[in-house]
Amino acid sequence: MADAAPTAPADFAARIREGYAAEGAVVGLGRGVLDGTTHPDAVVQIPAAMCNRHGLIAGATGTGKTVSLQVMAEQLSAIGVPVFAADMKGDLSGLAAPAVPNDRLTGRATELGITWTPAACPVTFLSLGGVGPGVPVRAPVTAFGPELLAKVLGSNETQRSSLALVFRYADEHGLPLLDLTDLRDLLHYLTGDEGKADLKAIGGVSTATAGVLLRSISELEGQGGDAFFGEPEFAVTDLLRTEGDKGVISCLELPAVQTEPKLFSTFLMWMLAELFETLPEVGDLAQPKLVFFFDEAHLLFEDASDEFLDQVAQTVRLIRSKGVGVFFVTQLPDDVPDVVLAQLGNRVQHALRAHTPRDAKALKAAVSTYPTTEDYDLEKALTELGTGEAIVTILSEKGAPTPVVWTKMLPPSSFLGALDPAVVKAAGEASPLWPTYSVEIDRESATELLAAKMGVPAPTTTATAPGAEGAPKPKPTVKTGSKKAKKKPDTSPVTDYLKSREGRSMLNTIARGVFSMLKK
Numbered sequence: 006m007a008d009a010a011p012t013a014p015a016d017f018a019a020r021i022r023e024g025y026a027a028e029g030a031v032v033g034l035g036r037g038v039l040d041g042t043t044h045p046d047a048v049v050q051i052p053a054a055m056c057n058r059h060g061l062i063a064g065a066t067g068t069g070k071t072v073s074l075q076v077m078a079e080q081l082s083a084i085g086v087p088v089f090a091a092d093m094k095g096d097l098s099g100l101a102a103p104a105v106p107n108d109r110l111t112g113r114a115t116e117l118g119i120t121w122t123p124a125a126c127p128v129t130f131l132s133l134g135g136v137g138p139g140v141p142v143r144a145p146v147t148a149f150g151p152e153l154l155a156k157v158l159g160s161n162e163t164q165r166s167s168l169a170l171v172f173r174y175a176d177e178h179g180l181p182l183l184d185l186t187d188l189r190d191l192l193h194y195l196t197g198d199e200g201k202a203d204l205k206a207i208g209g210v211s212t213a214t215a216g217v218l219l220r221s222i223s224e225l226e227g228q229g230g231d232a233f234f235g236e237p238e239f240a241v242t243d244l245l246r247t248e249g250d251k252g253v254i255s256c257l258e259l260p261a262v263q264t265e266p267k268l269f270s271t272f273l274m275w276m277l278a279e280l281f282e283t284l285p286e287v288g289d290l291a292q293p294k295l296v297f298f299f300d301e302a303h304l305l306f307e308d309a310s311d312e313f314l315d316q317v318a319q320t321v322r323l324i325r326s327k328g329v330g331v332f333f334v335t336q337l338p339d340d341v342p343d344v345v346l347a348q349l350g351n352r353v354q355h356a357l358r359a360h361t362p363r364d365a366k367a368l369k370a371a372v373s374t375y376p377t378t379e380d381y382d383l384e385k386a387l388t389e390l391g392t393g394e395a396i397v398t399i400l401s402e403k404g405a406p407t408p409v410v411w412t413k414m415l416p417p418s419s420f421l422g423a424l425d426p427a428v429v430k431a432a433g434e435a436s437p438l439w440p441t442y443s444v445e446i447d448r449e450s451a452t453e454l455l456a457a458k459m460g461v462p463a464p465t466t467t468a469t470a471p472g473a474e475g476a477p478k479p480k481p482t483v484k485t486g487s488k489k490a491k492k493k494p495d496t497s498p499v500t501d502y503l504k505s506r507e508g509r510s511m512l513n514t515i516a517r518g519v520f521s522m523l524k525k
């Protein structure tokens with residue numbers, strides 16, 4: 006007790022409390038633990054103003070990542086900050102219902118010295134293109150842009166740049182690409198007899214590459230990818246809602262599309278890029294406009310090109326001044342590339358395993374990114390953390406890293422686990438967003454315009470005008486005939502469309518491209 010060095014265990018609670026103190030609103034995380042003892046005075050929290058410095062929630066499966074996300078979402082909502090979270094397994098749906106008290110939850114509350122009251126949060130459930138319960142979120146292919154689409158298609162560099170040229174061609178020729186059928190029909194056209202000359206004029210797109218793109222698009226359609234492309238386009242500003250003085254938590258329910266990781270992870274990136282494009286510059290706010298949790302983040306970075314990574318890194322860096330905080334959730338911290346990792350100021354690191362050489366390497370790497378601490382042997386601590394415990398360091402209100410602290414995380418006030426799918430479905434349909442997005446609209450687009458150009462009826466089914474040269478080929482998979490009941494293929498000329506508000510905004514989108522604008 007006598008001469009208290011700055012890191013002496015005796016003043017642990019006071020040091021932590023001071024290190025994590027904040028003047029403004031806060032997002033509570035938990036209480037500090039030293040030598041196996043939880044200190045109710047060692048309050049660990051993130052100043053709301055620092056949430057736009059982004060963060061990482063990492064840890065092996067079952068260590069408490071999702072519950073940490075849930076706890077943070079609850080608190081952000083409580084202070085009026087809207088939250089977006091990708092709900093991979095459906096277990097975040099519990100946010101919409103109050104916790105059911107049990108010994109483990111109340112025991113944890115007692116150990117942390119907190120008053121714990123079960124409470125539900127205002128939640129809007131979203132789904133990708135209406136697959137599964139929740140308000141359908143869709144984007145037209147054009148708004149998605151060639152960069153992100155290439156990522157979904159697993160394209161190489163040549164294919165990616167070809168795709169960009171095809172998008173530009175569509176733009177210049179007033180051919181709206183709304184769904185995958187539009188894009189496929191355009192590629193068919195360009196590789197067919199009628200479009201040959203045009204393809205040549207584009208320059209840089211070989212017939213072979215166009216063929217590869219066609220095949221990968223058909224594959225994506227075969228996997229159900231077409232559901233997500235179309236209109237109405239989801240307005241990302243609909244994520245910035247409040248209910249009374251609480252922030253609405255938008256949960257994108259992904260269990261139904263778990264098998265399509267490339268698609269949904271890229272879709273999340275699209276949302277982030279859209280937010281970046283849409284929101285005004287605001288600098289640092291007292292609390293963020295939105296906090297975006299990017300679950301299963303490794304899926305976004307796997308097999309990503311350097312250019313794609315650069316763009317992700319740049320979006321993450323710049324979106325901060327738009328008042329958006331991004332938290333990546335993943336198993337191993339080195340799933341996130343260094344350029345992105347370096348920008349994540351707030352760290353909640355749950356237990357890591359050290360079974361394989363890969364694990365051991367990731368563990369060492371994780372330790373090396375932490376400020377030094379004399380309270381713990383970090384390498385050991387990271388493998389010994391209990392469920393719902395994490396090694397934490399964040400940015401203080403002054404922007405300096407806080408002391409590293411073993412943290413016992415707060416118990417959630419909302420329900421732990423997934424809600425009944427029927428309840429989620431009913432909640433989705435009761436959302437104020439439901440009337441806007443529930444019904445897909447299908448306007449005239451490239452498919453009809455190209456069909457008209459080639460003098461064949463628009464392919465409303467898999468049927469193709471027999472013998473028509475360059476006509477869209479019969480579609481190879483079940484999913485692909487689904488140009489969903491195109492209305493009025495012969496009316497509403499392109500010019501009308503382009504003069505319309507949607508048409509103009511569509512052209513803007515093409516011109517900007519979700520990502521291309523980021524390239525200086």
Ligand SMILES: Nc1ncnc2c1ncn2[C@@H]1O[C@H](COP(=O)(O)OP(=O)(O)O)[C@@H](O)[C@H]1O
Nearest residue numbers: 066067068069070071072392393414415416417
């Ligand atoms: N902060 C917490 N409070 C209470 N229980 C927790 C907490 N964190 C984790 N748990 C328990 O651990 C289980 C696994 O946590 P979860 O967040 O689903 O792990 P992960 O997402 O890392 O796979 C939860 O279902 C819950 O029972």
Ligand SMILES: [Mg+2]
Nearest residue numbers: 067070071072
């Ligand atoms: Mg989880």
